Amino acid sequence: MERTAVVVGAGIGGLAAALGLRRIGWQVTVVDRAPVLADAGAGISLAANGIRALDALGVGAAVRAAGRGQYTGGTRTPGGSWLARMDGTALERAVGSPIVGIPRSELHRLLRAALPPGALRTGVTVSAATPLRGDRVRVETGQDGEPPAADLVVAADGIGSRIRSALFPSHPGPVHSGSTVLRAITARPVDLRTDFELTWGRGAEFGHIAFADGRAEWHAVLNAPAGVRHPDPLAVLRDRFADWHAPIPELLAATRAEDVLHHDIAELATPLSSFVAGRVVLLGDAAHAMTPNLGQGACQALEDAVVLAARLDGVADVDGALARYDAERRPRTTAVAAAARRAGRMGQQLSHPLAVPLRNALLRLAPSGAAVRAILRHAAWTPPLTRSFSGE
Template identity: 70%
Template sequence: MGSSAVVVGGGIGGLAAAIGLRLIGWQVTVIERAPVLDDAGAGISLHANGIRALDAIGVGEAVRAAAQPQYTGGTRTPGGGWLAHMDGAALERELGTPIVGIPRAALHRLLREALPPESLVIGAEVTSVDRSDPARVRVPLDDTVLDADLVVAADGINSRLRTQLFPGHPGPAYSGSTVLRAITEHPVDLRTDFALTWGQGAEFGHIAFTDGRAEWHAVLNSPADVRYPDPLAEMRRRFDDWHDPIPALLDATRPEAVLHHDINELATPLPTYSVGRIALLGDAAHGMTPNLGQGACQALEDAVTLAAVLATEPAVEVALTRYDTERRPRSQSVARAARQAGRMGQQLTHPLAIALRNTALRLAPSRASVRTILRHADWTPPQLS
């Protein structure tokens, strides 16, 4: 086709978009502002829609080989009682795959390996896009300018390009929750592949990996910007009387491995995901809370859909209008559902509300949790030609 694209942001969505665009014949440059690709982050769960998107761009099998299927787990109380069980085998029967867990670093590496090394430029920051030329867009890069037929803004929830395109938009908002997470230094004896535990305004969860290590995360109701002198010691204090294997997960963690981030979201939806020849993708378009585990999956859906519409529609602006029409309603619906899941889950603090929720979960049929996951994970990607 001879078309060229610049992808701003080398995260999961940006890399997947670059792979998809190359598959349909585009020349792609990915610009990542981080000077070193240290793949900071802990672990991630991928639902069937994310796996199917990865299949569509040819990296699904590699990700499956590096990931731990989540067949066992569910939701618990701090004392260890079960509120709901997750049936990974039932999900596999319905969708062809269970949920899988993988270190973010491994996923990033597999996505990068699907691209030629010269297509990734690191340590460079794009702060603006010049749209003065009606036929092309120009991306300032250090002392040079890259011309491109398409720019993909995949630069995260604090996207500078989104701010430029929508100066009146309020941008990301604090969700009211903060998250601490880490990967254990060594294997931990776990009885489940995945688990969430809900307390009063707090959640603790884990994801098992193939090498026996695990990711854990702790989500807390908190004012924004609160930080602890010793985050791991604070987690031990907060969760010292919660059930096993929570103490073991914390004991298997190096203090310097703990990451701490406030959870922000685009609470005010964008009016469109495309402006001229610029497409917004992933967190830059629909940053959401992690309560449904769908943030990365929705970014992967974006990437495949973007490549598919560009493969079938030669006019870029028309293709991006289709992209917006297909992606915005679904991704914004998932974002609303994730926000609501957090309010009914980890963020609840009133004892009566917690008791009512827990009773409802215990009384719900075993199929209910499967149906909840299917509502968002049952997505079929378009074909890339």
């Protein structure tokens, strides 16, 4: 009999999980509380591990075609001097793929397009996932036409996951990281000399990702308490970064005020004791939301999706497969989240007037291949090889 799953959340991780489960022959329904998927968001960088996961899910080629490889750039000071340069060609030789920059909306569209019609239902708010007799799970919405009971529920409902809160009521949940991020995609192409840059000031970071169509995503990360908002955030940023090097003022000038997104950065600083509760499995930010300092949040969600499907591929013991997923994914994501937190503290969040120049001096003295080796610590991942996943 065909096995069934309900995936709660139509973000990157949820859509990837649906593709992975369908690849091994499961019938999958994806539900999302948004009445309309508005494709909000700015840009995303996908390291080789994320691209390999997308390859395993059958959409890697489409993402490469829509994205732009990051071969040039690096990290700079506000005055424009280089702290570390990026060698995308060396990285591609080492892991088979450059980092790829793509608008989040385009990545979402490509993942949705790979699902069959009718597999995605919007406007469905899930309040609980209740175990039934016979290893079945019912998704409760309080609405007519609830999804039928399933063999598996995948909670991919983000950092504020209601399902996680219900399953682990004693867990402290997400906490503020100490930083806030403002970001947007430029309204027009911008003349950029690099594919990707980060610039570190005292308690501040500005970065950009160049897209294939000439536009760019930019982000500004600032040390700030949660909840601080500005009537005109773009004007605040133009003033804050007015004397930072080009093309930062040009990127802000090419942006419409209404396109600026502002979010406080939160994380699950306390790791969960398990990603599995019965036939409910947590994935992506619902399981291990991390700070964005390594650009690994989406990549880890994509890894989750592939490993979940691979462990369930062709096995009769679903509970054993979920236990193996948990044993494989929890140590990996916990380590990456901790590394991201450390990277933020030594990068964007560093503000002490003596510590910042010391860090900068150490970065300048680092060997030329240090940046590539740092990326490889997390990007050198390959999908499990099973009947349905060749990893190619």
